Amino acid sequence: MAVTVTEKAASEIKRVLTEQTTAETTVLRIGVRAGGCSGFQYNLALDDKIDNANDDISEHHGVTVAVDKKSMLYLDGTTIDYYDGLEKRGFSFDNPNVVKSCGCGSSFQA
Template identity: 40%
Template sequence: MSTESVQGGGNDPAIEVTPEAAEEALSLLEGEELDTDEAGLRLFVQQGGCAGLSYGMRFDTEPEPDDLVVEHHGLRVFVDPASRNYIGGSKLDYESGLQAAGFHVENPNVVSECGCGESFRT
């Protein structure tokens, strides 16, 4: 069952979260003993990498007043105003496999990525 609510977003395109990503993030949040009703995953963009920008993620106990707050499958995702311009409309997924496992952002705003896939340019 997919639930979505958006707060503070205005006309910004929301962030989508797959069930796999929500399940993994919620498990990690609970492992950190954070209240999943208030805490969430902060998704942001920072300067860095060979293409200029890179994604960052961390857990926060609550959103900042001007954050976009999106909830999918019980996971709250917080996005600051500066990052919204770069990642609005993106999808957060979790992939696991023999070679690697981790969160992956599918971003429709990206015009190029570096060879290793760790940074991007819009």
């Protein structure tokens, strides 16, 4: 398994990449970092560096995604989607490894 990016999330990422006029080599870096009320927080960033030895690289609907091996331990099987509704807007993470998450959904325990 790996991380999956839905078509809707990929469209939003492509929009951001175009808006920010990034280099063609720019990838979406997905990771986790310590923090939040539950222990870990998701991290999305644009990056122009790939470490082939330490990154899991995949492509989803025209977007190249890099996940470092340490983060992959917590993210394996995760689906990233984009929601744009009246009550909220942003990326969502459906992570099967989550044991507990906070009320706002921005941090988790695995």
